[in-house]
Amino acid sequence: MARSLKSASSAAAVVLSLLLFDGVNAANKTQTPTGFTPCDALINANLSHALHLPSSPLYPTLVNGSWTADTQRSPWCFVVPSTTDEISRTIIALQGAGNGAGDWHIAIRSGGHGSDNQNSITEGVIIDLSHLNATTFDAATKIASVGTGARWGDVYAEVDKSGVLVTGGRQGVVGVGGLLLGGGVSWYTPRNGFACDSVVNYEVVLASGKVINANATAHTDLFRALKGGSSNFGLVTRFDLETFPATNLSVATRSIALEHSDEVVDAVAGFTNLNQSFDDNFLLATMSYSPQTNGTTTISLTEVNTADDANSTAWDALNRIPTLTPGTSNSLSLVEFANAPAFSAGNTRNCGAGPLFIANDPVVLRYCIEQHNVLVADLKAAIGPNAFSTIFDLQPFQSYLGDISVQKGGNILGLERDPRNKIMFVTGVTLQTPESIAQYPLVYQKVAALVQTVEAFAKSVGSGSDFVYLPYADTTQDPLGSYGSANVAHMRSVAAKHDPFGFFQSRVPGGFKLSRVE
DSSP: OOSOOOOHHHHHHHHHHHHHSOSOOGGGSSOOOOSOHHHHHHHHTTOGGGEEOTTSTTHHHHHTTSSSGGGOOOOSEEEOOOSHHHHHHHHHHHHHHHTTOOSOEEEEESSOOOOTTSSOOSSEEEEEOTTOOOEEEETTTTEEEEETTOBHHHHHHHHHTTTEEOOOOSSTTSBHHHHHHTOOOOTTHHHHOSGGGGEEEEEEEOTTSOEEEEESSSSHHHHHHTTTOOSSSOEEEEEEEEOEEOOOEEEEEEEEEGGGHHHHHHHHHHHHTOOGGGTTEEEEEEEEEEGGGTTEEEEEEEEEETTOOTTOGGGHHHHTSOOSSOOEEEEEOHHHHHTSOOOOOTTOEEEEOOOEEEESOHHHHHHHHHHHHHHHHHHHHHHOTTSEEEEEEEEEEOTHHHHHHHHTTOOSSOGGGOOSOEEEEEEEEEEOSHHHHTTHHHHHHHHHHHHHHHHHHHHHTTOBOOOOOGGGOOTTSOTTGGGOHHHHHHHHHHHHHHOTTOIIIIISOSSOOGGGOO
């Protein structure tokens, strides 16, 4: 949510282009050797039809398929497989071409929303999964099967035709694969747990090219490890998900002046302490500075009730706080809500330093707000008041989420180890001018310092938490290590069993790897 994305129209254009162009063009049906080892290996594996070199008409669109400017890299080639068999052949070809090689690597991209080097690379090949985008629903089993390259908005639209929904991403343009493998926060998380908790089966291509299914009865060790363990074990091509009856969501938004921040903190803390009988409610509290609002800092509340109850008592304390303007309240389908325009990046660049989980402590929440105000003042002085905007999220996470996971067979996140209610704190800065974008290193230092300062303060008052939410994590953080030593040991055992030569550790270096966990 806190990431700065391109406009929904841009997303639609990219997806439409990928769908209309099936990966085969006259010039690309047969290829001559390229001189690049991985690209030639794919040609020799009869995958020329899925291969896109810089001369391919689709190549620029594929480069732009990653959502932030710093991840839009130009590899030696893209391969865009359309079937699980083609994924298997791709892995076998690249495995055979690159054992022990250190001069090129592989990146894997589902939706392309990961930061830094998680899904892109320059010296090597990017496996783009956008053609594995089918969604089907089995009325007999009530299970939805979703391709790893699908976007959540398309998934919701398809299952909604059958009157059901799945627990998935909050933004329709986000890809399925990365979110589910990292845990996955959903509007339905208070009711159903993390999105990964609703996965009942994974179709996985191992480093050997073998295709297996991991579920509650087969490859159970891998089944649990994939629920938050990211791309450390294989390439997941399909997720089979639990469904539930579709209803609209009640979505209310309110804008509040900064002078009421103490009241907001108390109300957010009170909401976070509500018991599981309020599990239809999800709150997002966002403080933001923007030159578009005359350089003021405001607090926005997004109050979502997934049972379409606009009068939930969960919001009573929040709704007593005065607003700057009359709030809005709508009953929306998940398709409408997920596909509503929410981000407009244009030529901007987002700067974040990862999330923090902290105990639900009003003292720490007030400190977070103070530090945000310090950051805004520092950036005004350093790069100018019109060169940036900020976003600062507080997202409640109740302790019973760990219980939901255990009841569903367990994930690898380890949240059940800490019985406290928590808040996920996410902050970011959007740089809005060419001059300010050039100041990215300076701004990153200031944002990272804010995160470190808040983390140190929270720990000093006994309200810190080691857990790091992987999909939002910064490269300086260690989300896998934050799952606890027992879970790290389990993941390492699974990786050694299913990828004994470390293909997904060494040849696919992007993202968060077990080999880098201390």
